[in-house]
Amino acid sequence: MKRKLRGAAAGRWSVSVAALVSVGLGTPAAADTLREALGLAYQTNPTLTGARAGLRATDEDVGIARAQGLPDVSATGSYNEFVKRSANAFTQPKRSLGGSATVSVPIYQGGFVRNSIRAAKARVEQGRAGLQATESNVFTQAVAAYMDVIRDTAIVDLNAGNVKVLETNLQASQDRFQVGDLTRTDVAQSEARLAGARANLRTAQAQLDASRQTYLEVVGKFPDALETPPALPGLPATSEDAVDIAVANNPDLASARQATRAAEYDIGVAEASRMPRLNAVGTGDYVDYRGTLAGGAAGVRQVDKTATVSLQLQVPIYQGGGPAAQVRQAQARKSQAIENQTAIERAVIADARVAFARYEAALGVIDSSQVAVSANELALEGVRAEQSVGNRNLLDVLNAEQELLNSRSALVSAKRDAYVAGFALIAAMGRAQAKDLGLDGGALYDPVANYRRVHGRIWDWDSDPRPKPVATSTLKEPSVSAVPSHSLVESPAK
Structure with a gap:
């Protein structure tokens, strides 16, 4: 299956992504769908709400710099x-x-105020790009958590079904042993497989609990009957297409560029100390x-x-070499910012290529796993038929059942990996922020609005209302473990 993004299709990118998760921003009653999960994370995830507060703090640096002029x-x-006064006075x-x-x-002021303001404005732009990067990271975590719960729920169901099948096999083996149709070895093999299946079920249940906790941490509530997510939008045809988009749009790289720009103005600030x-x-x-x-x-x-x-x-005539040291320090920090920008560019390129490769590989694994499931279903049916006429033994049936379980589990995991890798590719290309995902059913957080609100304020006694929590606490979220109490675990049949 080819995925293309060329010509007019590129212009429809935002529309396609909006179709992925178009969501209203009213308070959702439950995060049962991916779009609801992303909407809830957008409103209440503390990493995201904290990043917004951090950007508001950065906005104030412009006013602080301007106040010096x-x-x-x-x-x-x-x-x-x-x-006590002098007697003569x-x-x-x-x-x-x-x-x-x-x-x-x-x-x-020798350029001190002018360059300070410009540096502060550049860092505001850096902060806005950083907020976009945080949005992408939170949404990527939410998608991964959502798909992990779906995958682990399916694996628990598969393992629970396998336990039931093996319990039936064990009962049949014991019955046939009683009439002399099977040996004690056959019964022992059935018992061993059932015990192993029960252990695997508990491990799968524990993994589901871990995924549910991660979902709670990222989204803010426990998952409840998650629906199958919508199809991902069109992705680039080649990894190089992904790289081109990522270099132009990735928010981490945009943030690094603004940091370099701010560092240039910092040199002017340092030079002003000798003017x-x-x-x-x-x-x-x-x-x-x-x-x-x-x-x-x-x-x-x-x-x-x-x-x-x-x-x-x-x-200033002589200041002990302090101004020169400040200038050299600012120049070195700009060099550091330039190198950091290059390092982030490398990382962005690598992330885009790796995400593309993982997505392609996951699609291939899905195809192979589907073939394996179909083949193992047919093989199990054949082995059972051959056992009924004496051409296969019980161990062959048990092995066939295990192979089918493994292939079904691999298919479930491959579908999860493909979806997560596809969304990671969208994020690497800088297209996984709220504005790209169509979260437009209500007012999105506007990072420019606060800047405009505080930009012209010059009254010393001005302040905002006392801060209050925005993100929701998960302390009182009720949790029901998928792992049963040890005392309630069914003992192996004797």
Whole structure:
């Protein structure tokens, strides 16, 4: 089966993905389908809600950087009691009440403020790409958890069915042994196979419990009668097509690019530390001597008011080599960012190729497993018929039953692997965020909205409401284990 993404088909990508998981964002009553599971994870997964809070914190860096270029207004007040005065200071007051206000306006900062703002904005873009990467990771984990539960439920059912078949075989063997048709060896073989099947069933049940717990951790509730997921959308025809899409759209790579851009502005910030700085400063002072100046002599003004306006130029001459060290440090960090970008690009390319190869391999395993299941079903039927006429023994039947169980389990696992690998390929190509998956039944989280909300705020006493939990706790989620109590496990038949 070929999967193509060429020409007009590429333009229909978002529509195809939306068809995969189009979901309303109202509070779902149960995550019974994949689209509901993804919607619930999108709303309540703490990794995702925490990443959104982290991005909101990063948004504030722009305002913090911009504040360094805005006027600084401060005021001071004082009250003084001169309890011990000089004997020769005849005009010294006994007390004074004063206040001072200062306004400092940065005029030129050597590029410090400009580059700080640009670096902060680049890191906001980096944070937005990082949030998209977190969405992709959470959705990939949710898909894997969903498919793990489906796979492990099916394997438990297969093993439970095998136990029932082997119990019937054991009873038949014991009956035939009583009439002398089989030997004690045949009965022992049936008992051994049944004991092994029961052990395998308990192992499968434990694995199902583990998968259910992982599902709870990622999605926020226990799975309940999960439905078969919808078909994946069209995937690229070759791994190189996947690589091209991934390099252009992968959010981890986009984040690394913005980190490199921010590092370039950091160099400008460091270089500003050795540039002149010019500020305009205005100061006003007020002093009231409360009638105690010069003993309150007539004609002596008891209130003093002054105002000063000045330009302050600071020219660094020598700072012990500190600015040069800061510049070299910023340059080295940009080099590190460049190399990190290359490393992430390599990882993205490898991830896209590996995901494509795994998807292709899983499809091949499905085809082979389906052939194996059909062949083993036919073989078991034939072995049972041959045993009835004496051409096969009981061990041949037991072996045929085990081969059929193994092939059915392999088919179930291959279907899970194919779906997870296909979605991982979508994620590697940067097409597994909420906006790509069609989670548009309600308002999606808008990472730009908070930036716009706080961008123009310059009031020092501004704040947001006290933080409250967004992600849901799973502490009170009821859990029913698939593994029965040891005391209730049926003892092997004697």
